[in-house]
Amino acid sequence: MRIPVPHWPSVAGRARADAGPLLLAAVVVAAITLLAGAVPPLLTATADAAVREAVRGNGGDLQVHSRMEADDGPNGSRLRHPRLAEDVDDFRARATEELGPGLRAVLRPPVASVISPTLKITDGSVLRTFQLAYVARDGGPAVTWVAGGPPRPTASETASVPYGAPPWVVQAGLSEAAAAALQVRPGARIPLADDQGNVKDVQVSGIFRPQDKADPAWRPLPALLNPVTAANGTRFAGLLSRESLPDARLAFGQDELRRTVRFTPDPDRLTWAMVPPVAARVVALKAASGSSAARDGSLKWETRLDGVLRTVSAQVEAAFAQASLLVVTLLAVAVLVLLLAADLLVRRRARALAAARQRGMSLPVIGGELLLESAVTALLAAAAGLGLARAVAPGVSWEWIAPVVVTAVAAGPAFGTLTAARATRDRRVPANRSARRWMRDTVRLRRAALELGVLVAAAGALVALYQRGIGGGVLAASAPALCALAGALLLAKALPLALRVALGRLLRSRRPLAVFGAARAAATSARLLPLLVLVTSVALTSYALIFAATMSHGPALAAVGQGTAAGPLATGLLRLAWVSAVTLPVLGLLGLALGTAAGAPERWQTLTRLRTLGLRPREARWVAAGELLPPVLLAAVGGPLLGALLAHLTFGSLSLHLLTGAAPAPAAPWWGLGLVAGVFLAAVAVVVPVESALRRRRRLSEVLRAGDN
Amino acid sequence: MTGGNGGPLVSVRGVHRRFGSGATAVHALRDVTFDLAPGTMTALVGRSGSGKTTLLNVIGGLDRPDSGTVLVDGTDVTSLDEDGLSLLRREKVSYVFQTFGLIPVLSAAENVGAPLRLARVPAAERERRVALLLELVGLADHAEQVPGELSGGQQQRVAIARALAASPRLLIADEPTGQLDAETGLSVMALLRGVVESEGVTALVSTHDPTMLALADRVIRINDGHLDQDPGQRSDGQVDQPSGTRSHGRLDSDGRGDS
Numbered sequence: 001m002r003i004p005v006p007h008w009p010s011v012a013g014r015a016r017a018d019a020g021p022l023l024l025a026a027v028v029v030a031a032i033t034l035l036a037g038a039v040p041p042l043l044t045a046t047a048d049a050a051v052r053e054a055v056r057g058n059g060g061d062l063q064v065h066s067r068m069e070a071d072d073g074p075n076g077s078r079l080r081h082p083r084l085a086e087d088v089d090d091f092r093a094r095a096t097e098e099l100g101p102g103l104r105a106v107l108r109p110p111v112a113s114v115i116s117p118t119l120k121i122t123d124g125s126v127l128r129t130f131q132l133a134y135v136a137r138d139g140g141p142a143v144t145w146v147a148g149g150p151p152r153p154t155a156s157e158t159a160s161v162p163y164g165a166p167p168w169v170v171q172a173g174l175s176e177a178a179a180a181a182l183q184v185r186p187g188a189r190i191p192l193a194d195d196q197g198n199v200k201d202v203q204v205s206g207i208f209r210p211q212d213k214a215d216p217a218w219r220p221l222p223a224l225l226n227p228v229t230a231a232n233g234t235r236f237a238g239l240l241s242r243e244s245l246p247d248a249r250l251a252f253g254q255d256e257l258r259r260t261v262r263f264t265p266d267p268d269r270l271t272w273a274m275v276p277p278v279a280a281r282v283v284a285l286k287a288a289s290g291s292s293a294a295r296d297g298s299l300k301w302e303t304r305l306d307g308v309l310r311t312v313s314a315q316v317e318a319a320f321a322q323a324s325l326l327v328v329t330l331l332a333v334a335v336l337v338l339l340l341a342a343d344l345l346v347r348r349r350a351r352a353l354a355a356a357r358q359r360g361m362s363l364p365v366i367g368g369e370l371l372l373e374s375a376v377t378a379l380l381a382a383a384a385g386l387g388l389a390r391a392v393a394p395g396v397s398w399e400w401i402a403p404v405v406v407t408a409v410a411a412g413p414a415f416g417t418l419t420a421a422r423a424t425r426d427r428r429v430p431a432n433r434s435a436r437r438w439m440r441d442t443v444r445l446r447r448a449a450l451e452l453g454v455l456v457a458a459a460g461a462l463v464a465l466y467q468r469g470i471g472g473g474v475l476a477a478s479a480p481a482l483c484a485l486a487g488a489l490l491l492a493k494a495l496p497l498a499l500r501v502a503l504g505r506l507l508r509s510r511r512p513l514a515v516f517g518a519a520r521a522a523a524t525s526a527r528l529l530p531l532l533v534l535v536t537s538v539a540l541t542s543y544a545l546i547f548a549a550t551m552s553h554g555p556a557l558a559a560v561g562q563g564t565a566a567g568p569l570a571t572g573l574l575r576l577a578w579v580s581a582v583t584l585p586v587l588g589l590l591g592l593a594l595g596t597a598a599g600a601p602e603r604w605q606t607l608t609r610l611r612t613l614g615l616r617p618r619e620a621r622w623v624a625a626g627e628l629l630p631p632v633l634l635a636a637v638g639g640p641l642l643g644a645l646l647a648h649l650t651f652g653s654l655s656l657h658l659l660t661g662a663a664p665a666p667a668a669p670w671w672g673l674g675l676v677a678g679v680f681l682a683a684v685a686v687v688v689p690v691e692s693a694l695r696r697r698r699r700l701s702e703v704l705r706a707g708d709n
Numbered sequence: 710m711t712g713g714n715g716g717p718l719v720s721v722r723g724v725h726r727r728f729g730s731g732a733t734a735v736h737a738l739r740d741v742t743f744d745l746a747p748g749t750m751t752a753l754v755g756r757s758g759s760g761k762t763t764l765l766n767v768i769g770g771l772d773r774p775d776s777g778t779v780l781v782d783g784t785d786v787t788s789l790d791e792d793g794l795s796l797l798r799r800e801k802v803s804y805v806f807q808t809f810g811l812i813p814v815l816s817a818a819e820n821v822g823a824p825l826r827l828a829r830v831p832a833a834e835r836e837r838r839v840a841l842l843l844e845l846v847g848l849a850d851h852a853e854q855v856p857g858e859l860s861g862g863q864q865q866r867v868a869i870a871r872a873l874a875a876s877p878r879l880l881i882a883d884e885p886t887g888q889l890d891a892e893t894g895l896s897v898m899a900l901l902r903g904v905v906e907s908e909g910v911t912a913l914v915s916t917h918d919p920t921m922l923a924l925a926d927r928v929i930r931i932n933d934g935h936l937d938q939d940p941g942q943r944s945d946g947q948v949d950q951p952s953g954t955r956s957h958g959r960l961d962s963d964g965r966g967d968s
Contacts, residue, residue, distance in 0.1 A: 519815050
């Protein structure tokens with residue numbers, strides 16, 4: 001079988017002749033590819049920032065507790081345990097091991113602490129409390145002893161204490177601030193008693209100065225560095241050493257010292273992608289924790305990290321879904337504009353395609369040549385868009401670009417091949433009136449089925465959004481776009497009826513220009529695609545504006561900079577909503593220009609006919625405006641109303657409260673909606689004189705001759 | 710003097726029209742000179758590309774000659790600006806095209822009344838005139854039908870009625886039967902012949918079809934931009950007067966067989 005070979009001069013010639021529409025389609029593909037390619041990685045980066053912000057702002061330290069082993073000795077005594085600090089080290093190592101590699105990777109080195117119950121300083125002054133604490137992390141915390149020295153053992157390493165013995169002496173170091181506040185020196189004893197009035201004998205071994213006050217080891221008990229003033233008095237703390245820790249154990253009851261290992265998440269090492277496994281591990285650790293009543297050495301994990309991650313996950317997922325929704329609106333309008341561009345291209349080429357077919361060129365060759373041209377254009381444009389996306393975003397996503405690229409590649413060849421096929425098919429209009437009606441009805445039915453499909457899809461998407469919420473996948477995220485399309489379809493179906501009514505009224509008036517304008521509008525109102533582009537783009541622009549206004553009124557945005565996790569997400573979404581609100585009307589205006597260009601030959605043929613009846617040139621411009629205005633007017637009035645309706649229908653299911661902090665009522669940015677409507681109406685005032693100026697170069701005779709051909 | 714005083718309604722003198730320039734230039738009209746007497750039907754005959762349509766366009770003010778003058782009812786068409794030409798077309802010159810050029814969403818009656826709307830003719834008078842014209846072209850029963858519901862011949866009749874609506878002095882028809890079968894084409898030409906007599910309009914009709922020539926008062930042949938010897942053109946530059954032998958009564962709409 002002979003492989004069809006493209007006729008290269010024809011391919012190049014066609015591309016040169018239609019460079020304008022091809023370039024326009026390429027610009028749309030590049031722009032949408034840029035947006036669709038850049039938004040997901042930008043959003044992921046924002047999600048990373050939100051996760052870090054949430055962890056930084058809400059803490060989320062993991063603490064694990066474990067009871068110390070009993071120190072009961074023979075004959076009802078307690079034994080001094082000289083290797084208690086090593087036990088703490090082992091406990092820390094065990095806890096670190098239990099984290100697992102994923103969770104461990106996002107945590108800072110652990111800090112182990114052994115902290116006594118709160119004691120009262122019984123010097124008769126104002127209420128002051130005191131705690132003893134041993135803190136340890138790898139290599140720290142480092143201190144400089146400015147007076148005295150580190151706490152030492154107060155007894156032999158293996159001493160035993162009978163129950164009921166006098167208070168066990170324990171040495172502790174004080175910070176300079178604490179020593180000054182308590183007015184004590186090394187060797188002094190601090191008068192202390194617990195809640196039951198049991199006296200504790202704590203001796204000051206020395207006064208220290210921390211080498212790094214920011215050392216995480218101080219976080220378990222900040223009073224170790226400075227006295228902390230609170231409502232219930234001033235809190236002091238004394239620092240135990242590895243050597244004095246066994247004495248502290250004996251100075252208190254069996255289970256009174258609280259042994260804890262604290263892990264602090266490192267926000268800079270946490271990304272959105274790590275959240276699910278980290279959160280799952282945290283939940284597993286908590287679930288496996290022994291009960292606090294169990295008298296064993298099992299680890300008991302406590303943390304709010306899972307809650308923090310759960311909250312930020314919900315926020316990020318909502319933001320992702322909301323961003324998907326905005327991206328889908330862009331894709332939907334871009335696809336419609338590309339279909340319109342392909343339609344314009346094929347209209348311009350209809351004669352050449354028919355001639356090529358009549359000369360014997362096969363449909364596969366015609367389709368192949370058109371496919372070659374569209375594929376080169378679309379893929380180059382997509383590559384340019386992705387290249388730009390890579391320059392402005394930390395990565396590139398392919399997820400959303402397929403619909404635009406596929407449409408750009410396939411629409412032109414599909415339309416062109418159909419046009420060429422129709423030019424030579426042997427199906428004739430039947431002479432029989434009923435057969436003609438049957439043919440007409442078949443076409444109508446096919447079209448009605450397609451339109452019904454759009455309506456059903458829109459209803460399905462809305463139901464999916466209501467039932468599953470914004471996280472309900474692509475169908476739910478497509479709800480506004482599909483509903484806008486369905487609404488535009490209904491308005492488009494109503495326009496011809498409205499125009500016929502208007503025409504009927506105008507025919508009884510004495511305004512000939514309005515009659516001819518309305519007549520032209522009625523004649524062209526059956527063309528759905530330009531109208532769908534106009535109404536859908538204005539409706540979705542309005543939707544994006546309402547979205548942006550609603551987001552910007554939310555309390556979370558007011559709190560940006562105050563460390564809320566929703567802030568970066570809300571800001572990112574707001575930015576995307578504004579980008580959509582600017583891009584969508586640009587696409588709509590492009591659609592207006594394409595639709596105007598597609599209808600121009602027929603329009604000016606009619607206007608030229610009217611010129612032969614005596615219509616003046618300036619009157620022809622009014623008639624042209626009369627033709628172009630109704631669809632734009634429909635879009636300018638119906639679009640914002642449709643957008644507002646969509647906002648009311650869908651905002652309740654978008655989980656906006658997760659980002660705004662409260663369930664917001666849709667805002668009404670009337671100035672923005674009015675501006676969009678005004679821009680589209682003003683565009684008609686620009687398009688008509690421009691088109692008229694372009695057409696004026698051709699004599700009436702040329703237009704008529706072209707039409708007759 | 711022109712039609713108003715017994716002279717020609719249309720006077721074409723030394724008209725040249727060239728398209729393009731240099732070696733590729735096409736001379737569509739070369740020194741064309743002739744007159745048309747009022748109330749006559751003249752057939753303009755020639756091969757494709759001979760310059761028929763260019764000549765019609767120059768006379769009707771749809772195109773401008775490179776040199777020469779065209780007087781229509783005493784008005785120098787070549788000197789008019791766009792508004793002047795619009796006024797000329799509104800009041801004195803009308804067209805019938807091969808492709809009818811009707812507005813698809815307007816009924817036959819509204820299409821016929823379109824020139825009268827442009828001329829701001831009051832509604833009652835407009836309706837009366839439209840009814841008269843539809844009667845004249847045999848489509849009184851089809852007044853409310855839109856062009857899509859009419860046959861090709863009927864559409865061309867509507868176009869002829871529309872061309873006559875503003876009572877023009879000159880009716881230019883460019884291949885009016887080009888898209889019609891022979892029988893329907895003949896009936897349309899017969900209609901044109903009839904309205905020339907009934908409305909007193911001067912018609913210049915281009916055609917390929919030699920069978921249509923019998924209906925014309927006069928035949929002008931054009932070949933490669935030149936007029937061939939015109940039997941109606943006398944050597945002294947004066948024109949033959951119309952025969953005046955045909956009835957000026959309305960045409961009978963029966964038996965046209967094109968619907």
